[in-house]
Amino acid sequence: MKKSRLSSAILLCLATGSHAEGFKLYEQSVSAMGNAYAGRGAQIEDATLVYSNPAALTALDGAQLASGLSLIHVESEYRNVSAKSANGQPVVGRSEGTNSLNAPVPFFFYSQPLNDKVTVGGGLYAPFGLSSDYENDWAGRYFADKTAIQVVALQSSVGYEINPNWSLGLGIALNRVDGTLSKYKDHSGLCELGTNINTMFGANVYQSAYCDSHYEVQGDDYAPSFSLGIYGEPMTGLRLAATFHSETSYHLTGDSVITNTPITGANVQGSPNFIVVSPTLPAIDKSTGKLAVNSMLTEASTLDLTTPASLTLSLDHKLSNVLSWQASLAWTGWHSFRSIDIVSRAQTPTISRATQTATNLNSPGYIGFIPEHWQDSYSAALGLTWQLEHGQRIKTGLAYDESPIESAHRTARVPTNDRLWWTLGYSRPFGTHWTMDFAAGYMWMDVIHVSEREFNVQEVALYKSSLNVDYKNTAVLIGAQVNYRF
Numbered sequence: 001m002k003k004s005r006l007s008s009a010i011l012l013c014l015a016t017g018s019h020a021e022g023f024k025l026y027e028q029s030v031s032a033m034g035n036a037y038a039g040r041g042a043q044i045e046d047a048t049l050v051y052s053n054p055a056a057l058t059a060l061d062g063a064q065l066a067s068g069l070s071l072i073h074v075e076s077e078y079r080n081v082s083a084k085s086a087n088g089q090p091v092v093g094r095s096e097g098t099n100s101l102n103a104p105v106p107f108f109f110y111s112q113p114l115n116d117k118v119t120v121g122g123g124l125y126a127p128f129g130l131s132s133d134y135e136n137d138w139a140g141r142y143f144a145d146k147t148a149i150q151v152v153a154l155q156s157s158v159g160y161e162i163n164p165n166w167s168l169g170l171g172i173a174l175n176r177v178d179g180t181l182s183k184y185k186d187h188s189g190l191c192e193l194g195t196n197i198n199t200m201f202g203a204n205v206y207q208s209a210y211c212d213s214h215y216e217v218q219g220d221d222y223a224p225s226f227s228l229g230i231y232g233e234p235m236t237g238l239r240l241a242a243t244f245h246s247e248t249s250y251h252l253t254g255d256s257v258i259t260n261t262p263i264t265g266a267n268v269q270g271s272p273n274f275i276v277v278s279p280t281l282p283a284i285d286k287s288t289g290k291l292a293v294n295s296m297l298t299e300a301s302t303l304d305l306t307t308p309a310s311l312t313l314s315l316d317h318k319l320s321n322v323l324s325w326q327a328s329l330a331w332t333g334w335h336s337f338r339s340i341d342i343v344s345r346a347q348t349p350t351i352s353r354a355t356q357t358a359t360n361l362n363s364p365g366y367i368g369f370i371p372e373h374w375q376d377s378y379s380a381a382l383g384l385t386w387q388l389e390h391g392q393r394i395k396t397g398l399a400y401d402e403s404p405i406e407s408a409h410r411t412a413r414v415p416t417n418d419r420l421w422w423t424l425g426y427s428r429p430f431g432t433h434w435t436m437d438f439a440a441g442y443m444w445m446d447v448i449h450v451s452e453r454e455f456n457v458q459e460v461a462l463y464k465s466s467l468n469v470d471y472k473n474t475a476v477l478i479g480a481q482v483n484y485r486f
């Protein structure tokens with residue numbers, strides 16, 4: 001996410017709980033999951049190297065195929081919810097609950113040597129993903145409802161052996177992003193005012209539809225990216241790797257849709273179908289005798305999204321014929337994600353006519369804005385691998401992922417913190433051509449507090465709306481992968 005987050009996906013992926021920093025996903029290899037992704041790109045395992053390090057493809061033995069599926073189960077418990085509407089009224093709603101997700105993340109890779117020096121490969125995988133969906137009646141609904149982002153990549157890679165000890169690699173990918181972002185709309189506390197509004201108008205004009213006013217934006221785009229890799233074995237039993245994945249810029253286009261919005265007196269002044277009490281208050285619809293409501297407004301909109309660059313350094317060191325250890329250190333450039341900006345691309349505004357005004361977002365064409373200010377993050381992993389009889393292996397690993405979000409910029413859409421992972425894996429051959437990998441992992445994360453406000457484009461706090469909520473997140477990850485050596 002750089003400027004705006006949308007989604008709805010081809011796979012379902014969740015970054016609040018999966019092995020990830022921000023919404024970056026690691027689940028493109030079950031064989032690497034067993035070591036908590038330590039040594040990834042340096043271990044010579046299978047064709048998943050197409051993504052994790054194209055240079056290391058030269059070390060694979062013959063043509064290979066790898067395909068697998070990771071299953072992510074996330075429990076995000078929220079409690080102690082306290083929210084206020086734009087005019088400072090308490091928002092009535094669910095003060096605690098659980099967001100649960102069961103998300104499959106598949107992948108497929110193939111590699112083929114062309115000669116003694118060059119190996120090529122291709123793959124389909126998900127490098128980024130995020131999903132959360134709250135109950136419609138939770139008290140924080142004016143800040144977040146559904147958030148979903150899905151990036152799916154189709155990649156071609158080539159590895160070139162410079163000499164018997166070192167190789168270089170290049171990968172080119174075409175990425176598709178889909179996104180959805182939604183929330184309920186707070187129309188200056190009209191829902192919270194309830195039937196008390198009848199006193200203001202001196203008649204039974206209460207409009208219950210205002211409590212079901214919902215905003216959603218969706219969009220998609222395609223963009224290219226590239227990967228660079230280095231792989232080497234400077235001494236027997238020690239393998240080293242470095243892999244760089246490029247930043248990718250998207251320009252998502254789609255529609256913003258809002259339902260059940262008030263029709264104010266200023267917009268229907270002089271119309272015979274409405275009674276206007278004040279230009280700033282909702283008009284009364286003569287046909288119903290209730291406050292006037294616009295059932296749906298749609299406006300074409302755009303959002304810019306940049307997924308971050310990353311650099312991973314890895315090693316795989318064989319200590320004996322039985323035991324080896326792995327390590328990785330990774331940097332991810334989240335500094336490019338500064339804000340979520342939803343901007344109109346319509347010649348005739350509908351939604352932005354109100355949201356772009358000086359008393360609202362205060363910028364031409366703006367429909368939505370959320371400051372983010374993410375920072376670069378680091379992750380580290382250590383792993384061990386035991387070689388058993390008949391080609392069987394047992395793996396384990398610990399990983400630490402640093403959150404790119406400072407406490408002052410946490411939101412209900414991505415309630416995340418630093419996390420610790422432990423994983424366990426098992427690999428065994430089946431005949432001369434087939435092997436299978438199995439892995440599982442568990443995530444620990446400290447309790448998170450979110451304190452959120454609404455801001456205009458100049459990052460000045462708007463109105464009296466606010467949200468305070470505590471989160472406790474846990475995640476379980478399991479995966480299976482099948483490999484075939486031709």
